[in-house]
Amino acid sequence: MATLDPESPVRRALLAGATLALAAVAAVGLVALVHDRAQPYIDASRRAERLRQLTAILGDTAYDNDPLMDTLPVRDPEYLGTTDTLTAHRVRLGGQPVAVLLNVVAPDGYTGAIRLLVAVDAQGRVLGVRVLAHRETPGLGDFIEERRSDWIRRYDGRSLDDPPPARWLVRKDGGDFDQYTGATVTSRAVVRAVRNAVTYFERHREQLFARPTLAPAP
Numbered sequence: 001m002a003t004l005d006p007e008s009p010v011r012r013a014l015l016a017g018a019t020l021a022l023a024a025v026a027a028v029g030l031v032a033l034v035h036d037r038a039q040p041y042i043d044a045s046r047r048a049e050r051l052r053q054l055t056a057i058l059g060d061t062a063y064d065n066d067p068l069m070d071t072l073p074v075r076d077p078e079y080l081g082t083t084d085t086l087t088a089h090r091v092r093l094g095g096q097p098v099a100v101l102l103n104v105v106a107p108d109g110y111t112g113a114i115r116l117l118v119a120v121d122a123q124g125r126v127l128g129v130r131v132l133a134h135r136e137t138p139g140l141g142d143f144i145e146e147r148r149s150d151w152i153r154r155y156d157g158r159s160l161d162d163p164p165p166a167r168w169l170v171r172k173d174g175g176d177f178d179q180y181t182g183a184t185v186t187s188r189a190v191v192r193a194v195r196n197a198v199t200y201f202e203r204h205r206e207q208l209f210a211r212p213t214l215a216p217a218p
Helices: 009-058 151-155 184-208
Strands: 071-074 086-093 096-106 114-121 126-133
Touching: 009 086, 009 096, 009 114, 009 126, 071 184, 096 184, 114 184, 126 151, 126 184, 151 184
Parallel strands: none
Antiparallel strands: 071 086, 086 096, 096 114, 114 126
16 A cells, blocks of 8 residues: 655645644633633623622612522513513512512603613612613613613602602603603603502512522422
8 A cells, every 4th residue: 555755745734634633622622621610700700790780779778688599570561561571689688678679661662662670679669760771762762871861860769659659650741750851752651660660569569578489308
């Protein structure tokens, strides 16, 4: 059987190809190893950021549980604004209820649904409202974002007693909340969604703050 000359171009090409293939396999293996070792740190960093974003709305409210773990699936198309099942995050201190973070939807924004996070304390007062996602007109409807305007902070400290439900409307409709100039539809949608979120809380307070059910031991 014929053998290739060690100095032939074909042999050199084959050797170079084999060397590159081995290097590629080694590189892939090294990347996989680094990824596997780094993944727990990446996951922990992402989780910490999720927790920070979720609880920033609480301000100085003290708590000692993990709201990312202490959750409850909730569904109420009338008061939560969607037929989807959403997540309520419970906030506790020493095992006692402090607040609940409700994901809600304002389905009637000017250009579509507006997704909100509404924090309500154990007494039924709004701790804060933040917009999670929307498609309102840039430069006009995006005033609902905290980074662009303080309008969304006008709900802080409010409850169904302040003002009463009938006055949870924009001023143009005879209510107590200012509408943003040129964006009444967006303003109206958010006011209604926050009022509905607080109403949902009042109707389901006991369920929302029920202790999590522990899974049976294997």
